[in-house]
Amino acid sequence: MTxxxxxxIAYAHRNxxxxxxxxxxxxxxxxxxxxxxxxxxxxxxxxWVASHLRHLGVDCVKVMPTGGHPVVYGEYLKAGQxxxxxxxxxxxxxxxxEPLELWDSAPFVAQRRxxxxxxxxxxxxxxxxxxxxxAIEGAMSNGALPVNLKFLIEGxxxxxxxxxxxxxxxxxxxxxxxxxxxxxxxMLAPDLPTITYALRGMAYFELRxxxxxxxxxxxxxxxxxxxPAQVLCELVAAMHDEKGRVTLPGFYDPVRPLDAxxxxxxxxxxxxxxxxxxxxxxxxxxxxxxxxxxxxxxARPTLEVNGLYSGFTGEGSKTVLPAWAMAKISCRLVPDQxxxxxxxxxxQYIEAHAPKTVRYxxxxxxxxxxxxxxxxxxxxxxxxxxxxxxxxxxxxxxxEGGSVPVVAQFQTYLxxxxxxxxxxxxxxxxxxPNEKLHxxxxxxxxxxxxxxxxxLGEG
Amino acid sequence: MTxxxxxxIAYAHRNxxxxxxxxxxxxxxxxxxxxxxxxxxxxxxxxWVASHLRHLGVDCVKVMPTGGHPVVYGEYLKAGQxxxxxxxxxxxxxxxxEPLELWDSAPFVAQRRxxxxxxxxxxxxxxxxxxxxxAIEGAMSNGALPVNLKFLIEGxxxxxxxxxxxxxxxxxxxxxxxxxxxxxxxMLAPDLPTITYALRGMAYFELRxxxxxxxxxxxxxxxxxxxPAQVLCELVAAMHDEKGRVTLPGFYDPVRPLDAxxxxxxxxxxxxxxxxxxxxxxxxxxxxxxxxxxxxxxARPTLEVNGLYSGFTGEGSKTVLPAWAMAKISCRLVPDQxxxxxxxxxxQYIEAHAPKTVRYxxxxxxxxxxxxxxxxxxxxxxxxxxxxxxxxxxxxxxxEGGSVPVVAQFQTYLxxxxxxxxxxxxxxxxxxPNEKLHxxxxxxxxxxxxxxxxxLGEG
Numbered sequence: 001m002t003x004x005x006x007x008x009i010a011y012a013h014r015n016x017x018x019x020x021x022x023x024x025x026x027x028x029x030x031x032x033x034x035x036x037x038x039x040x041x042x043x044x045x046x047x048w049v050a051s052h053l054r055h056l057g058v059d060c061v062k063v064m065p066t067g068g069h070p071v072v073y074g075e076y077l078k079a080g081q082x083x084x085x086x087x088x089x090x091x092x093x094x095x096x097x098e099p100l101e102l103w104d105s106a107p108f109v110a111q112r113r114x115x116x117x118x119x120x121x122x123x124x125x126x127x128x129x130x131x132x133x134x135a136i137e138g139a140m141s142n143g144a145l146p147v148n149l150k151f152l153i154e155g156x157x158x159x160x161x162x163x164x165x166x167x168x169x170x171x172x173x174x175x176x177x178x179x180x181x182x183x184x185x186x187m188l189a190p191d192l193p194t195i196t197y198a199l200r201g202m203a204y205f206e207l208r209x210x211x212x213x214x215x216x217x218x219x220x221x222x223x224x225x226x227x228p229a230q231v232l233c234e235l236v237a238a239m240h241d242e243k244g245r246v247t248l249p250g251f252y253d254p255v256r257p258l259d260a261x262x263x264x265x266x267x268x269x270x271x272x273x274x275x276x277x278x279x280x281x282x283x284x285x286x287x288x289x290x291x292x293x294x295x296x297x298x299a300r301p302t303l304e305v306n307g308l309y310s311g312f313t314g315e316g317s318k319t320v321l322p323a324w325a326m327a328k329i330s331c332r333l334v335p336d337q338x339x340x341x342x343x344x345x346x347x348q349y350i351e352a353h354a355p356k357t358v359r360y361x362x363x364x365x366x367x368x369x370x371x372x373x374x375x376x377x378x379x380x381x382x383x384x385x386x387x388x389x390x391x392x393x394x395x396x397x398x399x400e401g402g403s404v405p406v407v408a409q410f411q412t413y414l415x416x417x418x419x420x421x422x423x424x425x426x427x428x429x430x431x432x433p434n435e436k437l438h439x440x441x442x443x444x445x446x447x448x449x450x451x452x453x454x455x456l457g458e459g
Numbered sequence: 460m461t462x463x464x465x466x467x468i469a470y471a472h473r474n475x476x477x478x479x480x481x482x483x484x485x486x487x488x489x490x491x492x493x494x495x496x497x498x499x500x501x502x503x504x505x506x507w508v509a510s511h512l513r514h515l516g517v518d519c520v521k522v523m524p525t526g527g528h529p530v531v532y533g534e535y536l537k538a539g540q541x542x543x544x545x546x547x548x549x550x551x552x553x554x555x556x557e558p559l560e561l562w563d564s565a566p567f568v569a570q571r572r573x574x575x576x577x578x579x580x581x582x583x584x585x586x587x588x589x590x591x592x593x594a595i596e597g598a599m600s601n602g603a604l605p606v607n608l609k610f611l612i613e614g615x616x617x618x619x620x621x622x623x624x625x626x627x628x629x630x631x632x633x634x635x636x637x638x639x640x641x642x643x644x645x646m647l648a649p650d651l652p653t654i655t656y657a658l659r660g661m662a663y664f665e666l667r668x669x670x671x672x673x674x675x676x677x678x679x680x681x682x683x684x685x686x687p688a689q690v691l692c693e694l695v696a697a698m699h700d701e702k703g704r705v706t707l708p709g710f711y712d713p714v715r716p717l718d719a720x721x722x723x724x725x726x727x728x729x730x731x732x733x734x735x736x737x738x739x740x741x742x743x744x745x746x747x748x749x750x751x752x753x754x755x756x757x758a759r760p761t762l763e764v765n766g767l768y769s770g771f772t773g774e775g776s777k778t779v780l781p782a783w784a785m786a787k788i789s790c791r792l793v794p795d796q797x798x799x800x801x802x803x804x805x806x807q808y809i810e811a812h813a814p815k816t817v818r819y820x821x822x823x824x825x826x827x828x829x830x831x832x833x834x835x836x837x838x839x840x841x842x843x844x845x846x847x848x849x850x851x852x853x854x855x856x857x858x859e860g861g862s863v864p865v866v867a868q869f870q871t872y873l874x875x876x877x878x879x880x881x882x883x884x885x886x887x888x889x890x891x892p893n894e895k896l897h898x899x900x901x902x903x904x905x906x907x908x909x910x911x912x913x914x915l916g917e918g
Contacts, residue, residue, distance in 0.1 A: 200678060204776040213740025218763045219659060219861030222791050223755035224735050226745035229764035229786075230699065236689065237696035276683050281672025286685035286816045296682035304677045305688035306779050311766035312787055317663040317824045319789055320765050327688075328771055330778055332681050357745045365776045402678030 004142040005454040012138035012446050019134040019446070020117070020439075022052070024110040026092075026126045027119045033069055033093035033159045042069045042155050045092040049129070049153050050074070056137055058151065064171075066163040069093065069155030073174065076149040084378070084456050085148040087177040088136075089406060089418070090129040090184070091157035094121035095431045102433035115439055122437035123428035128183040129153065131423060131442055135449030146457020150177055154406075157184075161405055168413045179379035179417055180410050183449070185400060186424035188270055190441050193387035193395040193448070195380060196420040198298060201333035201370030202403045203342040204306075206363040207235065207350065209325045215311070216321040225321060226357035229310035232325040235353055239303055239329075243289040246303045246331070248345040249352075254336040256372070258299050265397050269294050298399025302332045330366075332401060339367030369408035371418075372399075378456065379419040386451035387421070390444050395421075423448075463601040464913040471597035471905050478593040478905070479576070479898075481511070483569040485551075485585045486578045492528055492552035492618045501528045501614050504551040508588070508612050509533070515596055517610065523630075525622040528552065528614030532633065535608040543837070543915055544607035546636040547595075548865060548877070549588040549643070550616035553580035554890045561892035574898055581896035582887035587642040588612065590882060590901055594908030605916020609636055613865075616643075619825075620864055627872045638838035638876055639869050642908070644859060645883035647729055649900050652846035652854040652907070654839060655879040657757060660792035660829030661862045662801040663765075665822040666694065666809065668784045674770070675780040684780060685816035688769035691784040694812055698762055698788075702748040705762045705790070707804040708811075713795040715831070717758050724856050728753050757858025761791045789825075791860060798826030828867035830877075831858075837915065838878040845910035846880070849903050854880075882907075 012019075031045035032038045046063045049072045053061045058074040072092070077085070097107035097120045105111040110119035121127070139145050152175060154164055168175060185196040211228035212221070241247055258266075271294050276285055287296040296302070306329065311322030331342055343364040354360050373380060375397055387395045400420075407418045423445030429435045471478075490504035491497045505522045508531045512520045517533040531551070536544070556566035556579045564570040569578035576586070598604050611634060613623055627634060644655040670687035671680070700706055717725075730753050735744055746755040755761070765788065770781030790801055802823040813819050832839060834856055846854045859879075866877045882904030888894045 202678070202778070204778070211739075211741060216739060217861060218761075218765060218789060219661070219791055219859075220756065221735070221739060222763045222860060223759060223761040224744045224746050224752045225739050225741055226743075227764050229767050230695065232767070233692040233695035233764065233786075236692035240689065276680070280670075280675060280680060280684050282670060282684055282816065283818075284685075284816045285683045286814075287683050293683045297680065300682060302677075302682040304681045304778075304780055305686050305692065305769065305784075306677060306777060306781070307770035307772045308688050308691070308767045308784060309772040310764065313766045313768040313785070317787065317789070318765060319661070319663070319763075321763055322766070325764075325767060326772070327692075328776065330677060330776070332678055355745075357741065357743045359742075400678075401681060402676065 005450065007142050008138040008450045009447055011141040012134060012450060015134070016443060019130060023117070023127055023130040026130060027110045027121050028108055030108045031093050031155065032096050033156050034096060042093060046070050046072050046155055049092050052133055053151060056133065056140060066167050068163045071155070071167055072151065072153040074151040076145060079145055079148045079457070083147050084179065085150060085177040086456065087150045087152060087175060087180040087410070087416070088132055089180055089182045090132065090153045091125060091155065092129065092153055093155045093158050094124070094126070095158050099433065104434055116436040117439055118434055118436045120435050122435055123424040124430040124435065125184050125422070125424070127437040127442055128422050128424065131445045132181070132183055132449055134446045135453065138446070138450050139453050146454050150175060164406060165409050165413070168409050172413055175414055177414065177416055179377065179419065182404070182407060182418045182420045183422040184404065185420040186422045187441070188396060188398065188426065190425060190438060191391065191393065192270065193391045193393060194398050194421065195384060195387070195395050196398050196400045197375050197380065198334070198372040198399040199370065199404045199407050199420070200298070200401055201337065201339055201408065202330060202366060202368045203333060203339040204328070204330040204366035205343060205346050206365055207232070207327045207329060208361045209235070209354070210323065210359040212321065212323050215323050218319040218321040221321055226355060227321055228358055229322050229325040231355060231358050232310065232327055235350060236305060236327055236329070238353060239349070244287050246301065248303070248342070248349045250345055251301065251342070254338070255301060256335050258295060263295065266294050266299070266399065267292070268396050269398055297401035299334060301334050301337055304330055306330050332403070333370045335370050335372040337370060339369065343367065368403050368405040369412065371407040371411055373417045373419070377417055379417065382455035383419045383421055383452045385455050386448045389451050390448045464909065466601050467597040467909045468906055470600040471593060471909060474593070475902060478589060482576070482581070482586055482589040485589060486569045486580050487567055489567045490552050490614065491555050492615050493555060501552060505529050505531050505614055508551050511592055512610060515592065515599060525626050527622045530614070530626055531610065531612040533610040535604060538604050538607045538916070542606050543638065544609060544636040545915065546609045546611060546634060546639040546869070546875070547591055548639055548641045549591065549612045550584055550614065551588065551612055552614045552617050553583070553585070554617050558892065563893055575895040576898055577893055577895045579894050581894055582883040583889040583894065584643050584881070584883070586896040586901055587881050587883065590904045591640070591642055591908055593905045594912065597905070597909050598912050605913050609634060623865060624868050624872070627868050631872055634873055636873065636875055638836065638878065641863070641866065641877045641879045642881040643863065644879040645881045645885070646900070647855060647857065647885065649884060649897060650850065650852065651729065652850045652852060653857050653880065654843060654846070654854050655857050655859045656834050656839065657793070657831040657858040658829060658863045658866050658879070659757070659860055660796065660798055660867065661789060661825060661827045662792060662798040663787070663789040663825035664802060664805050665824055666691065666786045666788060667820045668694070668813070669782065669818040671780065671782050674782050677778040677780040680780055685814060686780055687817055688781050688784040690814060690817050691769065691786055694809060695764060695786055695788070697812060698808070703746050705760065707762070707801070707808045709804055710760065710801070713797070714760060715794050717754060722754065725753050725758070725858065726751070727855050728857055756860035758793060760793050760796055763789055765789050791862070792829045794829050794831045796829060798828060802826065827862050827864040828871065830866040830870055832876045832878070836876055838876065841914035842878045842880055842911045844914050845907045848910050849907045
């Protein structure tokens, strides 16, 4: 079985410059999903993906409407019923390019400088989508793929995929598969192939505390009215104990403990204390006692204050006793916490702790499930072997602190796990000016995807 | 000595309608001190007062410049060296009239409806200034006053008298006197003559807590960085203990305790729990254990959160871990607390409680001394007897929760106490739309001031 694999790799190497031209063309469409004036460009980008899939020989390619920007679907089922079916996920939308004056070259005209290609979307994630298509083209150059494929390339990832869950739930049969590839999670360093096997979920709340019916003069009434800003501070302050643990009732009950093997694996990651100190500019880290920084951000749930507001916030002084106060608070969740259940714990906490001297309201703004993948699934092992082959180094297994809801949505609606990897790097400025793609890593990435497809076909 | 006193009262009664016309003329000048475009009107109002004083026969009348709006000075020293000298304080500036659409008649065209005169400044305090001038005119109609008088009528009271302390300190000799009359503190009810013998001071701070060098993604960094908004809440929350007492170190040490007699006197006030519930709209009062509402607002120091700000405060959700957080915090002070010393206590508290994981800054924005007057001074007894005579009822003695810095400034720079009274009522809407003056109370007030002048001349 090494013959077709090596032929595919050779094909990919011969065609590297053309793949790069494809990527430059894809990049030139400013598909900024948050900008209502770019609706036409989003459609053009979707059509570009669809046309490219058709050109490869993918069947049933469709640009399918959603409540927002469309989803591109396609399938290749010629490997037959005995072969695995991989759902390839990606997104064709990008972040805005502002502030434009900080770019050294035009954001939507890809420019090669040194070993990198500079443009919005080069790393996140048009480069990753083109890498997957290039690898598939290489493998198809032998006439047949070793696995079946389906494609789901969406256009709303950068605005939180508001219509994706509905789309997936409505098309369970169409999207039925054995596993998903999600090449959107990147690597920790150019020499460190990385598999992200867990993503945190989220629950986002707003708490409003109401005191007097109107703002009061703090001189005339200070001392007889419970200040709602003070009450808000008391409620927020007691949401953590002195060990940095969240005090919502039952918060940790469903949290899967880390076993010794996983902790050892996480300890291999380069995101040490020094990394976090440098990235954040704080003089000292903080967090839940008994866990390392990488465990705290990836494997443990957290509660953060995202915003505070009350009373007078301008320059100088105003002696107001405010009528109300507000906090935005969000939790990052880990398996098997449930966002609705955490909102209920938040509600219970407030009910138990809010003094009778005030009124309050709690609002549940956003919820998304955490996800964790079996590190020994066929898919993970196939990608792991592929990365190890290309880099000559065993990949690190990483838990990611952020939330990628599509991974949990595939688990929930399709019952499948995703293999989360990719070839973006931490210094790619994914959402900032001068976004870049490191081309040697990208080219290795194409090879690795070819290997992964053949590994899956064998396994 | 009853002859001249009764002649003065009779004169005042004969001239009531003209006094009212004087007031309407004074009101028609929109002397809004906070509005830079009204500078000319402030000067017109000052000139109106000066001209009126000259017309009465007051000597050395001057409109004296300050760093802001001018002060009107005048003196009547013909009672001779043996007689007391009273410094009459007042202000000719007013609050803005906005929102104009809530007024039932034009704010600067006084309109009589029922027993009240409606206009901006009618109660606060052009009506009080005209009452004092009318009483003095009545007493002077007999040829000579029983006391010497000096006048200090300022134009910046409604913007916090920013230039007054400097002015007083620079003119100690000119302003030298035995006591001051400040008719700006009002009555608790039309049938309840009121002397305000204590005013709270103020110390106003800003606290800023700094965490990471820039806003962070709460998913990627939540759990390893001490959230500055959380730290701010913890610091603010612990500024009160479970008994509602302020925890700044040494905060209560210089506070003069209330004796049984004073508590009994304060218990006569109609500002009961029911009053505060109605005024504030809260369902339950709160405050320092062991003190009544009226003691809490008047005789005890307090600490209030005036404002909170951090991170994302717009609609919806943004998963930011904020770089910094801010609180505006002010204390109302009572004798013998000192605002500078309280700032130092605040600084010490933050230094002792701020965790090493954050940086912070504290700013001292405003400071003003509390004041308390001897309830048995000649001045207080003279006014007390006058009020009792006119109303047929012993006045209540009230501590006021707000701050009127001029009272402490007279104590500090001139070494004299003020008698704080006045004929405004709680429902006069002093700073709101449809400000009014209750005319029967105002006319009694003129009589009372005449009596007070003669009482002082006798005592």
